[in-house]
Amino acid sequence: MGRYSSLPILFILAIIQSTIIPEFRIGGAGFDLVLVAVIAWMLLTGMREGLFWAVVGGIMHDLVGGHILGMSSFALTLAAGLIGMFVGEIGRGNLLIPPLAAAAATFIFQGTMIVLFNVFGQSVPIFYALMNTTLPSALYNMGLILPMIWIMGRFARSARTRSLGV
Numbered sequence: 001m002g003r004y005s006s007l008p009i010l011f012i013l014a015i016i017q018s019t020i021i022p023e024f025r026i027g028g029a030g031f032d033l034v035l036v037a038v039i040a041w042m043l044l045t046g047m048r049e050g051l052f053w054a055v056v057g058g059i060m061h062d063l064v065g066g067h068i069l070g071m072s073s074f075a076l077t078l079a080a081g082l083i084g085m086f087v088g089e090i091g092r093g094n095l096l097i098p099p100l101a102a103a104a105a106t107f108i109f110q111g112t113m114i115v116l117f118n119v120f121g122q123s124v125p126i127f128y129a130l131m132n133t134t135l136p137s138a139l140y141n142m143g144l145i146l147p148m149i150w151i152m153g154r155f156a157r158s159a160r161t162r163s164l165g166v
Contacts, residue, residue, distance in 0.1 A: 011064075030140060040098070087101050102141040106138040
């Protein structure tokens with residue numbers, strides 16, 4: 001699956017994120033499917049592909065979720081970029097780094113979104129949101145990242161095989 005042919009995955013995840021996941025939230029916390037998919041893709045394919053997915057996934061997240069266009073894209077690109085800078089590309093067999101990267105990315109992404117919501121006039125209590133939404137979401141995302149790595153690893157392997165002409 002190449003750069004552009006993999007984009008429907010992000011669109012489907014953004015729709016699921018906005019329609020189904022809110023039904024399964026505990027308190028204000030839930031899985032961040034788009035964030036976890038972007039981080040998994042970046043860990044498997046590298047910074048360049050991960051940032052591309054972050055920009056596109058963020059725009060889709062904004063369009064489907066009803067946010068100000070560009071907010072999620074900025075926060076997701078910041079989270080993916082920082083994780084990519086400090087972690088880089090990893091092998092599919094790594095079981096320690098992905099959950100830690102998912103937790104860190106959750107705090108970066110949601111922390112940035114909280115700040116942006118406050119900047120754009122939606123009052124969000126920062127400490128309350130971090131403790132009651134971001135922390136539990138980070139734990140959920142830590143559990144989701146390894147299955148997502150496995151799924152995205154299949155797509156990444158398929159993309160490499162096609163690009164090599166095999």
